[in-house]
Amino acid sequence: MRMAKWTPKHEAPEPLEGPVVATITGGTVIWFVLFLAQLPFYGWYDDHGHTWWLWTCLAGGGLGLIGVWYVRRRDAAIKRSRAGDASSSYAGDAS
Numbered sequence: 251m252r253m254a255k256w257t258p259k260h261e262a263p264e265p266l267e268g269p270v271v272a273t274i275t276g277g278t279v280i281w282f283v284l285f286l287a288q289l290p291f292y293g294w295y296d297d298h299g300h301t302w303w304l305w306t307c308l309a310g311g312g313l314g315l316i317g318v319w320y321v322r323r324r325d326a327a328i329k330r331s332r333a334g335d336a337s338s339s340y341a342g343d344a345s
Contacts, residue, residue: 270321278314281307 285307288295295301 271318271325274314274317274321278311278318281310281314285311 285304288304288307292301292304295304
């Protein structure tokens with residue numbers, strides 16, 4: 251049986267833009283809150299072999315900090331790009 255090459259039948263939709271920085275920051279806060287909420291029960295988690303739950307929340311918070319740094323830089327770069335496009339279009343109209 252020969253597999254046919256898959257080709258898309260429709261164009262990909264535009265990516266959704268929204269409050270990306272706020273969304274990532276909120277998710278990061280949630281991960282850290284979950285970690286802190288479980289920390290008092292470390293003994294129970296350790297007795298039942300579930301300490302990975304705590305470390306997963308801590309890792310989620312740490313990766314979220316990287317995500318916040320990334321999306322803030324991305325957002326600033328998008329704003330700089332838009333400002334550059336706007337100023338170059340005005341400069342082209344002036345000549």
